[in-house]
Each structure stands twice: as C-alpha cells, then as structure tokens.
Amino acid sequence: MTEVSRDSCHRFIFDHSGIRGQIVSLSGSVKTALEHKNYPEPLSSLLGQAMTAAALLADTIKMEGSLILQVQGDGPVNTLVAQATDDGDLRGMIHCAEGVVVPNNFRGLVGDGKLVLTIDASGNERYQGVVAIEGGNLAEAIEYYFDQSEQLPTRVWLSSSGQRAGGILLQKNPGEYEEWFKWDHLVALTHTVSETELVELEPVDLIHRLYHQESITVYRPVMLRFRCGCSRQKIESVLIQLDQSEIEQIAEDSGEVSVECEFCNQKYDFDAVDISALFRATNVVPELRQ
Ligand SMILES: [Zn+2]
Secondary structure (H helix, E strand, O other), rough: OOOOOEEEEEEEEEEOOEEEEEEEEHHHHHHHHHHHOOOOOOHHHHHHHHHHHHHHHHHHOOOOOEEEEEEEOOOOEEEEEEEEEEEEEEEEEEOOOOOOOOOOHHHHHHOOOOEEEEEOOOOOEEEEEEEEEOOOOOHHHHHHHHHHHHHOOOEEEEEEEEEEEEEEEEEEEEHHHHHHHHHHHHHHOOOOOHHHHHHHHOHHHHHHHHHHHOEEEOOOOOEEOOOOOOOOOHHHHOOOOOOOHHHHHHHHHHEEEEEOOOOOOOOEEEEEEHHHHHHHHOOOOOOHHO
C-alpha cells in the first residue's frame, strides 16, 4: 500500500563542525498507518512519534537496509513497532490491551521494559541494541539509548498531532571536544521549537526559524512514504511454521485461512487447497524440491 505524500527527511550540517541533524515531517504516511484503526489520540500520537523517530534514526545510518524501533514494556501498549528503510519506506503499528483506560502519557502507556533498535542491513547482517525504557517521553527514551550504547551525543525532539508528526535529531561527532560550546548553543536553539512548529511548519521554514543565524548546509530531502513490505510469500513462510493440522482444520471449518497484515490491513486468504499445497511443497524431501 503506497500513498503519494510530501513526507520528507531533510539532512543538514552545521558548516565547519562535526554537528549535523535531520528534520522529518510526516503526514501521509501517518495517515495511512492510522487508516481503518480507531485509535484514541494518545495511541495515534505515540505511533506518529515512533514513525518519525524511525525515519530520523534510519537516516543516521549509512547503509542499505532498514531500522526497526520497538518499545516492549509492561504498560497497556503491548506492541509498538516502527520501521524505516534507507530509501524512505516507512511503516508502523501500535497495539493496546483491550478494555483498559488509555493513559495520556508515554510512561503510563508503555510502562517499564525495553527499547530495542534493530538494524537489518541488506547483506543479512543484523545489529540489535537494547536499553531499559527511561525518560518521560519517546524522545528521551531514544536519547537514553544513545547515552548508553552509542557514545554519540544525540538529542531528539518529537511531536505528533492528529495525522501529522514531526521531529528533529541533532548529533555530534564524538571526540570533537572543542565543540561542546557550539553543541550546547545549537541544542538550546533547537529547544525553542514548539510542538506545534514541529508538526506544522514546512521543514525549510523550520530550519530557517531555528538556525537562520548559523552557517548551515541543507541537503536535498529524502522523500518518505508509507509502504509495507508484506507479501503473500512472507505470510506463507509464517504459516508453514505453524502446526499443519491446526491450520488445515481452520481452513476446513471456515472455508479459508485469512491473515491480515497488521501494518497495512492487506488481507491474504488461503483456502483448503492453498493450504494443503503449501504444506505439501514444504514436506517434499529437499532433493526433489527444485
Ligand atoms: Zn502489510
């Protein structure tokens, strides 16, 4: 599922320094992620922030592949996942326990647990970093991750409202000790951004508003869009991990096995013939499969 959108990531660097940043602005991709989902505001807002964060973080990684941000806590939110690829595909989902009052703050929603960042590089390399959830919002939780695991001074600002979201990430090269004064100055400048400005201002206007007195180079933006990587083939590979007789029974009882992608709502149906063909193909001895 794809939607033409103006969602973007602008990368910038403060000239003659080891300090750089990104601004992500999302509307269409958040709107698509929220489609057909009746989330209360605290959940839709947290999902928007998580997708913004994933896009910001993916842009800091200089490799092909994707970045997956997961919050795994003991609060009412039992699933929060956002994924961004190096070429601008974005998806995310959030799930909350049923029948609970949804709190209106980050820690009330996610509780205690882990923040997990996974980098899935194209060459099948996988890197995973895990820290405890700290801080009063998602931006602070991500900053804590960098404090603990990356040794890269990093500050993050995230905001989300309705079907729009925006964020800024600032990062400083390690070891540039003489630049702490400039770093503090830029963090203070960025800190003047309001939640409304983050969500509503065009990125170039926001860069001007915050940094017009700085010598800054802004690169061509990377355009972002909601795109889900699900496919019938991937669903099949999940189904064949399950118990064959159970799956066959469901197909027989209901006429089909129906699997819906939780990111994009795409439905994949398998009737009894599909299911038996699927398992037959996997049960053939390996030498005979080609
Ligand atoms: Zn999907």
